Amino acid sequence: MDIFRYTPIPTLVLDCNKVIRQVSDSYLDVSYTRSRERILGIQLEDFFKGSNLPFLSASVTLEALVTAQATHRPCLLHEVVTEGVTAWSVRVVPIRHHDRFLYFIVEFNDTSEAYLKQLELDQRLTTNETFRILVETVKDYAIFMLDPKGHIATWNAGAQKFKGYKREDIIGKHFSTFYGEEDRANDKPGRELKIALRDGRVEDEGWRYRQDGSKFWANVVITPVYRGETLIGFGKVTRDLTERREAESRLISAYEESAKLKSEFLANMSHEIRTPMHGMLSALTLLLDTNLDPEQLELARVIEESGAVLLQVINDILDYSKLASGCFSISTDIVSVKDILSSVCRTFQPNTTAHTVMDMHLDPRIPASAEGDALRYRQIVQNLLSNATKFTEEGYVHVNVTLQREELDGYIILTEIVDTGIGVPPDASGTLFTPFTQFDNSATKRYKGTGLGLSICKSLAELMGGEIGFRPNPEGKGSVFWFTARLKRVKKAKVMEKLEETMAALAVASETNSLDELREIAKDKRILLVEDNPINTKVMVKMLKGLGFQFIDKAGDGRVAASLAIKDPCPYDCILMDINMPVLDGVGSTKEIRNAGITTPIIAMTANALKGHAEAYLSKGMDFYVAKPVDRKLLMKGLLKCLKLEELQEDEKPAETPRTEEPTTNGERSSGLLEIGAQDLS
């Protein structure tokens, strides 16, 4: 019986009459019983009489005993002793021999731990179940899980409602099914998962597609889901924003419509107001010439001044509304920056106070004339200068004009107005160019204006391909307002006419005449052929010889060509230039030759026979363009044109400046056939 005495499970051993025959030490421990002898020999019912075990109720124990006795099988019963804290179980094992009960082994077990775990589990299941039901029944959101690879693992009612797929159709498919072709092609779904992993979340708005192929504008949030450290998938929540998006676009178009109507209204109104204003001001001018007494004169002057301001305001509004409605265009005429500035400065000179110095500094590189909108350039300068003089009571107003950049076909002119006036507070500098804002309401009262001037200037500068900006005067007090404008090089009409005549004359001559003429001209001309392909070189040499040339030099790339051509004077009368070449290409070579001041005609040859290329090469300093394979007639035409032009230039040169003495006369020439002449003939 030692087994039962020392078993760690609290145990009682009963005989067939349910008399306690053995008690384990462990039982004595848990039941706080000191003496084994007081228990042994007692019938179990008597033992329990009137009292429970300290850990389990007597009734449960007896029930187990009765059941075991009745069923002949072990019986296990559980009891929660203290709700939510302790639980015990009792197991009665009946031991029989020859249809007779010999013993009953009664074991007690503390199951509190398992009981608590179960409790917790039950609770969690309830929570999960609640969430599951919540998610499944949500209809305004598609909420579902993806596995770590992006395959759909769960599906809810919302998902079914606005994606159209049934649960059984979609589970296991990849979520990229919902994306458009383009998104799939550039692996947007894959990238989204990567970002979600990296950032813990990804949100996106875009078109998604339903099962029937229709699309909706969706907001999508993807969140990775981890169990412990392991990624078990992604939660994906999709909202249908189609309606919101439609509402937005309706709002935007309504806004645009109203803005357009406003601008049109302003444009019309200002025009309508301007007409009577002009009538009034003209009448006022006449009135001022009549005999007015001093008081009347004073009043009339007030009317005149206010009228002038009002007219300016109306003009501003008119310009602004035209600019805002996009029906403002820049005209092209000849601009003389210097003349405009002198005239504007003259106008403002009287406005400056006695303590203010006004001067103008002009970059000598500014072209005497260029193509652009003189009126609008003037308007910007006028506006900026008017502000500068208005806000400067002492110190200076400088006007600086510099050539910021010279390009092949034009110039970028930077105009700066520097003053020592009241300046602009830092917090206002951001809204300077926004319409209808003036940085200081008190300023409005003191200095009249609409608050449109600078925003008009901004639009005008942008229309002229430039920018406008502000910075504080680095000398401490005042402001620097600057703007850039793009002006084009002047094409000189006279030269064009003359060249056109020459070309027309050339065209009239018949082909045989041209050939004879070319052969005549060619025989003492030296020509440079630049071509990297030996076969083409061979063919071109043969062709040129056939056209009467005897002196033909060859260069295999643009570098060699440049070093052969850049001599003083240039040994060639014409250069035939391939475009794509190793070492230095034809465009680069031409650039070097032109930069060295050499004006020898250059004929471009290339197989890149795309439209627009001809113009591009001409703008890069070449004079003529022949497509490859080189057509003999076209080449002939080009050579004649270029060689005749050379002669024309020679003839037109003033006698006192022979070419050899002044090889860089045309050094500035950088673009185009027509401008070669332009430099010389003007």
Add this chain to the structure above:
Amino acid sequence: MKIPGAKDTIDEATFEQILEMDDDEEEREFSKSIVYDFFSQAESTFGKMDGYLEKKDLGQLSALGHFLKGSSATLGLTKVKDSCEKIQHFGQNKDETGTHDEPDDEKCLEKLKDTIAQAKQEFYDVEKILKKFYHDEA
């Protein structure tokens, strides 16, 4: 057409311009030398192309395409010229017309491989025709 069987392959006007440069219509010394120069140039260029194809050097392939395009254009060898132009474009990571970008190097290389093979075939075809024309069928 002076050359039998050359329709579609050779541009008549361009090639005739070369033939007109011959001093003697029987000997055809000049044009023949040009054409045979081209044969060896094409062979060596295709050889280089194979090398750069191996090295996956798109830039060099484009340059070679342009190079051979130049001389084939001069001779009026239209088909070879067109294929060379495609080689030039693919080598620049463009589509065959040169209007759209094709940033995928591997795709370009795949297309280059096909186009170079095609150019070679077109070259061998026109070489046969030209050799026949110059009575050199050995």
